[in-house]
Amino acid sequence: MNTSTSPSGSERTAAEPAVRIGALVPLTRPGWVEGGRQLLAGLELAVHDVNEAGGVDGRPLELVVRDTAADPRRAEAAVEELAGLGVAAVAGEYHSVVARAAAGRADALGLPFLCSSAVLDALTEQPTQWVARLAPPQSRGWRTYADFLLGAGHRRIAVAAQQSVYWASGAGILRDHLAARGGSLVELDMGALTPEKVCDALDEDGATALLLLLGHPDPAVPVVEAVRRDGRLAGLTIGAPAGQPEFAEWAGLLGDDGTAIPFLRYLPERLTPLGERVERTLRERLAGAPSFVAFEGYDTITVLADVLRRTGGGADRARTAASWPRVVVEGTRGQIRFSRTPGIGVWQWAGPPVQVVDRDPADRDRFRVLHTG
Incomplete structure (x- = not known):
């Protein structure tokens, strides 16, 4: 276009x-x-x-x-x-x-x-x-997300990830931040696993949270659907730090299954x-x-x-x-205002707001602010 x-x-x-x-x-x-x-x-x-x-x-x-x-x-x-x-x-x-x-x-x-x-x-x-x-920067946002997970009591966290520089970078940020605070991260390769196999791996691993480092709608939506329908994973938290649930298409495709999935957004x-x-x-x-x-x-x-x-x-x-x-x-x-941030090679706005939010299960069009950073 x-x-x-x-x-x-x-x-x-x-x-x-x-x-x-x-x-x-x-x-x-x-x-x-x-x-x-x-x-x-x-x-x-x-x-x-x-x-x-x-x-x-x-x-x-x-x-x-x-x-x-x-x-x-x-x-x-x-x-x-x-x-x-x-x-x-x-x-x-x-x-x-x-x-x-x-x-x-x-x-x-x-x-x-x-x-x-x-x-x-x-x-x-x-x-x-x-x-x-x-x-x-991703490092700031995703560390904030890791702090939210730790504050919610999660120590063993799984990520379902596709191959991408972006997803690999995010997984690395999460792993390092969690490890320094007593947490751990296991990666599930979506290039080798079906959504059903992801559920099997989660059941065996014992992780309490699954993060979607995946493209939307596929394979993110099928993974959510499979996890939501698997009785073994009823207590599992699903998260999407990249923000997939922000958009109306997510709610339209998943309905109530797309609620209570925390994600990052940049609003005050x-x-x-x-x-x-x-x-x-x-x-x-x-x-x-x-x-x-x-x-x-x-x-x-x-x-x-x-x-x-x-x-x-x-x-x-x-x-x-x-x-x-x-x-x-x-x-x-x-x-x-722009400034130079250590480790960042471009002029960076240092002050954008960072929130962790989710869609309210009682009203999928309403967002709940869970954490700010």
Whole structure:
């Protein structure tokens, strides 16, 4: 999917050339389409609001959208194309492995990239001035999740995992954090096991929690269904740190079986006044509650618009990238500032909120906050 979006407010400044921002989003399978749809909704609403407020120094913002379909090579090609089209910056992406490929290409081309949602710590192979990120690093979020498990009394934890840099990284973070606090982790290879065999392994191992390090809907949904129906595992906690239960598709596929499955999301206890207004508008546009991914999209454009206003509209890409450490922006979820975080090679928002939540068994559309970190 290749599209450009220049919302209605830009008519007032139509005589001025648009400031173009490339947007990377997964909009087709095997990408997580609902995540991409939420991310794009936030990006587009923010572009609309910026243009309604006069754009960037009187010039409208235009979003040039490219569908990554969760394909790293496709993302790299999109970054090269967008650089050739003269975009001021690239934004977005949901999948960590895809974002890593996009970040590497943006770094090589000298193109500013503000990553919205991907959490992989090693977003680039080496430190770079060109890339910044709004989502918290995986190490922070998944350690918070491990603390939640330990606080709930879990010491023996199993993960059903597919092969992926992202899943392997997450498993390593969990294992190290648990081991240092008296816990242990066993991995079940979904490349070799059926959902039924996973149930057998869990019964034999004695783990009290199973974490889904799996793609959605397959094989995550079949594994949940098998565990829920296995009487031997009635007391087992199922968890999904990557956030699969966040989206309505999860509840639609699993119904009550999809409740009481704790996952990570990046929302505060209370949104900012801006966030409350954005939430109402996004709810109308999406015909349902927006996920944290939509707020990440909105905050991405809010930050880029501020940077571009202070750097002459992005004509000088090096000047744009040099502005990451000077960002001070009120977003939907708090004040955004970038800094250098030990072990992270990109400019990082150090303050994104982290919650562990689940869907309430009494009302699957209601989320319960279980832990904050």
